Amino acid sequence: xxxxxITTVQxxxxxxxxxxKYKTNTLVWKMKAPLSRETVTLxxxxxYVLQSGTAKYPSVKQLRTYLDELYGATLNVDLAxxxxxxxxxxxxxxxxxxxxxxxxxxxxxxxxxxADIVLRPAMENGRFVEEIVAQEKRALKQRIQAVYDxxxxxxxLRLIQEMCKGEPYALHANGELEDVDGITAEQLFxxxxxxxxxxxxxxxxxxxxxxxxVLQAVTSHFSMPSxxxxxxxxxxxxxxxxxxxxxxxxxxxxxQGKLNIGYRTNVTxxxxxxxxxxxxxxxxxxxxxxxxxxxxREKASLAYYxxxxxxxxxxxxxxxxxxxxxxxxxxxxxxEKQMEAMKNGDFTDEEITQTKAVIRNQLLxxxxxxxxxxxxxxxxxxSKRKRPMEEWLSGTDRVTREDIVRVAGKVELDTIYFLxxxxxxE
Amino acid sequence: MKKMVYEQxxxxxxxxxxxxxxxxxxxxxxxxxxxxxxxxxxYGSVDNQFVPLGKTEMKRVPDGIAHFLEHxxxxxEDGDVFQQFSKQGASANAFTSFTRTAYLxxxxxxxxxxxxxxxxxxxxxxxxxxTVEKEKGIIGQEIxxxxxxxxxxxxxxxxxxxxxxxxxxxxIAGTVESIxxxxxxxxxxxxxxxxxxxxxxxxxxGPVDEQKIMQQIRDNQAKKSFPKAQKVERFIYKExxxxxxxxKVIPMxxxxxxxxxxxxxxxxxxxxxxxxxxxxxxxxxxxxxxxKSSPHYERLYRLGLxxxxxxxxxxxxxxxxxxxxxxxxxxxxRLSEEVKQILFSFSIDTVKGEELERVxxxxxxxxxxxxNSPEYIANQFTRYAFNGGSxxxxxxxxxxxxxxxxxxxxxxxxxxxxxxxxxxxxxxxK
Numbered sequence: 001x002x003x004x005x006i007t008t009v010q011x012x013x014x015x016x017x018x019x020x021k022y023k024t025n026t027l028v029w030k031m032k033a034p035l036s037r038e039t040v041t042l043x044x045x046x047x048y049v050l051q052s053g054t055a056k057y058p059s060v061k062q063l064r065t066y067l068d069e070l071y072g073a074t075l076n077v078d079l080a081x082x083x084x085x086x087x088x089x090x091x092x093x094x095x096x097x098x099x100x101x102x103x104x105x106x107x108x109x110x111x112x113x114x115a116d117i118v119l120r121p122a123m124e125n126g127r128f129v130e131e132i133v134a135q136e137k138r139a140l141k142q143r144i145q146a147v148y149d150x151x152x153x154x155x156x157l158r159l160i161q162e163m164c165k166g167e168p169y170a171l172h173a174n175g176e177l178e179d180v181d182g183i184t185a186e187q188l189f190x191x192x193x194x195x196x197x198x199x200x201x202x203x204x205x206x207x208x209x210x211x212x213x214v215l216q217a218v219t220s221h222f223s224m225p226s227x228x229x230x231x232x233x234x235x236x237x238x239x240x241x242x243x244x245x246x247x248x249x250x251x252x253x254x255x256q257g258k259l260n261i262g263y264r265t266n267v268t269x270x271x272x273x274x275x276x277x278x279x280x281x282x283x284x285x286x287x288x289x290x291x292x293x294x295x296x297r298e299k300a301s302l303a304y305y306x307x308x309x310x311x312x313x314x315x316x317x318x319x320x321x322x323x324x325x326x327x328x329x330x331x332x333x334x335x336e337k338q339m340e341a342m343k344n345g346d347f348t349d350e351e352i353t354q355t356k357a358v359i360r361n362q363l364l365x366x367x368x369x370x371x372x373x374x375x376x377x378x379x380x381x382x383s384k385r386k387r388p389m390e391e392w393l394s395g396t397d398r399v400t401r402e403d404i405v406r407v408a409g410k411v412e413l414d415t416i417y418f419l420x421x422x423x424x425x426e
Numbered sequence: 427m428k429k430m431v432y433e434q435x436x437x438x439x440x441x442x443x444x445x446x447x448x449x450x451x452x453x454x455x456x457x458x459x460x461x462x463x464x465x466x467x468x469y470g471s472v473d474n475q476f477v478p479l480g481k482t483e484m485k486r487v488p489d490g491i492a493h494f495l496e497h498x499x500x501x502x503e504d505g506d507v508f509q510q511f512s513k514q515g516a517s518a519n520a521f522t523s524f525t526r527t528a529y530l531x532x533x534x535x536x537x538x539x540x541x542x543x544x545x546x547x548x549x550x551x552x553x554x555x556x557t558v559e560k561e562k563g564i565i566g567q568e569i570x571x572x573x574x575x576x577x578x579x580x581x582x583x584x585x586x587x588x589x590x591x592x593x594x595x596x597x598i599a600g601t602v603e604s605i606x607x608x609x610x611x612x613x614x615x616x617x618x619x620x621x622x623x624x625x626x627x628x629x630x631x632g633p634v635d636e637q638k639i640m641q642q643i644r645d646n647q648a649k650k651s652f653p654k655a656q657k658v659e660r661f662i663y664k665e666x667x668x669x670x671x672x673x674k675v676i677p678m679x680x681x682x683x684x685x686x687x688x689x690x691x692x693x694x695x696x697x698x699x700x701x702x703x704x705x706x707x708x709x710x711x712x713x714x715x716x717x718k719s720s721p722h723y724e725r726l727y728r729l730g731l732x733x734x735x736x737x738x739x740x741x742x743x744x745x746x747x748x749x750x751x752x753x754x755x756x757x758x759x760r761l762s763e764e765v766k767q768i769l770f771s772f773s774i775d776t777v778k779g780e781e782l783e784r785v786x787x788x789x790x791x792x793x794x795x796x797x798n799s800p801e802y803i804a805n806q807f808t809r810y811a812f813n814g815g816s817x818x819x820x821x822x823x824x825x826x827x828x829x830x831x832x833x834x835x836x837x838x839x840x841x842x843x844x845x846x847x848x849x850x851x852x853x854x855x856k
Contacts, residue, residue, distance in 0.1 A: 021457035023435075023794040060727065064719035068784045071791030095791040099435055135728065142682060142733045142754060149576050149680040253679035253853065256570040289512040298506065301563035304571055322571050350513070357515030357535070364459040364534035365517075369798070 025207030026370035041175030047077035053122030083313025115221035127189035155258035163415040257325040275395040276403035282355035447624025461632025462800035469620035470525040475661035490600015493522040553610040583848035584688035624655035667692035668843035684850040686752035694747040697814030758849040774833030
């Protein structure tokens with residue numbers, strides 16, 4: 001189904017997926033390190049500085065001009081949390097020249113550019129260019145602040161902060177605002193050298209390619225410094241059962257209230273019960289046939305969105321919904337009732353069959369895009385538990401009603417967060 | 427069934443017009459798991475005044491009714507169609523734009539069954555007073571969600587500022603007050619006028635057998651009867667060429683300023699290749715001026731006036747066309763002025779041939795990338811078809827664009843009368 005070949009060269013795990021589904025070829029570079037207060041902001045800044053210039057193309061303008069010449073190759077970076085890991089991703093997507101009148105070998109050039117970006121950055125005085133670092137510090141502050149203006153994201157972020165207080169997971173993938181100003185070009189450059197030496201690095205190459213040609217190109221372009229990789233040894237779960245449910249209400253000048261509820265699932269990607277947890281979430285709130293959508297939206301007409309999602313490596317389940325502020329109690333009761341129903345096994349065989357079909361469909365659709373495919377495959381790197389695609393499908397199919405009820409029994413309510421309007425204020 | 431081959435792109439497209447007037451296109455995509463199908467009517471939020479089927483007089487309907495209808499079509503006497511799709515392992519959805527309403531599903535199994543469900547649910551409306559009332563609560567929350575979203579507010583704010591009469595200035599979902607006036611009879615009236623097969627297009631893309639799928643669609647359509655096709659008569663709004671207001675400021679509870687500069691095209695070609703040329707020339711021009719490799723982008727970024735949210739985009743449908751440039755900014759007034767300055771001081775004579783070639787190359791690469799996406803292919807093909815053009819002409823039109831065509835756009839649009847600015851700024855603390 002997915003032909004993934006993994007070979008380690010230069011201490012980079014190179015994952016090659018040959019396919020001719022696409023009109024473009026995709027490169028995804030991932031660097032993984034533990035999430036920590038000391039490094040979170042440095043790490044959030046680093047890929048943005050790297051994508052601002054290489055030794056050969058030392059400014060954004062020059063680098064982007066070169067990308068345009070490569071038939072508009074795209075370059076983007078982002079940061080993510082997977083459990084207590086902080087992951088840097090750099091992606092390049094480039095047209096396959098087979099579909100052009102031009103015959104330049106674009107993939108080879110893209111690989112070379114990726115190597116330049118991660119290994120040969122623009123520098124001055126033995127460190128990153130001051131001006132680039134200053135610009136990207138400013139952009140990082142804006143990025144962190146932007147969350148505040150998107151209430152859906154803001155409410156999700158606040159729930160995590162409240163729920164995981166004191167755990168690394170409470171940190172934001174984009175770093176902490178108060179740390180940004182203090183970062184210097186020198187300090188960032190030292191951190192960069194450390195990540196190159198210590199991070200776990202995975203490179204995915206997806207498209208019209210052969211593994212041996214990819215390995216050869218990686219060997220010739222990626223001359224890595226001597227490496228001393230610190231393996232994080234799979235997902236760490238900070239498992240804390242809440243003694244008393246944590247309730248947080250925050251007031252802002254908003255028209256719609258955001259009710260977000262966090263649970264600990266006590267099951268992660270590493271566990272045998274993982275597929276049952278996926279099924280649990282699917283019946284409870286993952287889809288438009290799920291209990292939350294049906295009961296909060298369709299039956300009670302309280303919300304436009306009401307859904308749940310999982311954080312697979314940390315073991316969290318998050319419910320989110322947008323409601324009229326005065327409907328708080330009503331919505332909360334309906335959500336809690338759906339959770340009770342799950343724990344009591346109050347769901348039909350039809351809901352089980354339906355959810356299996358939808359999960360299967362979702363997985364197959366996800367791996368139709370290069371980006372989705374990499375994200376699915378990367379779970380195996382983060383968790384150290386290898387789940388081939390076929391196992392995802394058969395594993396989900398095998399889940400029984402008893403499995404789902406058992407998993408439901410492990411799910412514990414932790415925090416209720418409500419962002420609401422300022423009644424009467426103004 | 428007609429077959430079209432696009433050799434350079436290595437794609438084949440199959441087409442047939444059904445007896446009832448429905449246009450059907452099938453694009454087989456080997457190697458993909460997913461089949462994606464859209465069933466789209468040439469009917470959107472701007473169609474708020476028209477002669478209902480079988481009537482003779484123009485009628486004004488409540489704002490937001492096309493979108494409301496989209497929501498309600500999923501509900502049937504025996505339940506919700508979403509449920510049926512998910513039982514068949516599909517994920518279904520729909521969207522309403524200014525000029526289109528699309529119903530769609532994607533699935534990796536039971537494609538025939540899901541296709542049958544799609545065709546049948548869209549072609550058998552069931553509206554009741556009770557379900558119409560219930561929907562008002564849900565859509566009311568959807569509207570509230572957008573009310574709190576500064577990106578949406580600034581986007582629609584610019585459109586509102588640009589247009590004096592044209593209903594493109596009205597929010598697609600309407601308002602809580604306007605949707606309160608919607609009744610089941612009004613929904614039926616809109617449905618019968620705009621959901622005639624001759625006003626619709628079906629697109630199927632995925633690992634399918636085109637012969638089998640086309641036969642299935644023929645059989646499905648042959649079972650149903652429709653009144654004789656009639657051309658829909660829409661009200662033609664008289665829109666002055668200049669913008670309605672030059673500047674709008676929306677105070678909101680935000681931390682970051684948002685600023686967009688809108689550029690209103692005084693007129694656009696009505697349809698066909700000419701329209702495609704116009705749209706692509708506008709896009710190339712914007713890319714030339716504001717792309718990441720442009721000197722202007724570099725300067726604005728260095729000044730701290732723009733960040734990664736900076737975007738530019740051109741929308742052209744039927745008789746309207748407008749561009750937007752902007753994003754989050756540290757100084758909304760300064761950014762507005764800088765962008766205007768860039769537009770007003772632009773001269774086509776300074777554009778070098780190689781720079782233009784590079785922008786074209788970038789656009790061609792981006793087009794290839796979008797062909798990785800079945801969603802893009804189906805939605806954009808439909809959009810171009812409704813505008814009398816073809817998605818698969820994009821590369822050849824891009825290649826043949828001339829500096830004169832691009833210069834003409836700047837001449838028409840880059841002047842004070844065509845520019846409107848909208849800003850979202852933090853509310854003053856009292």
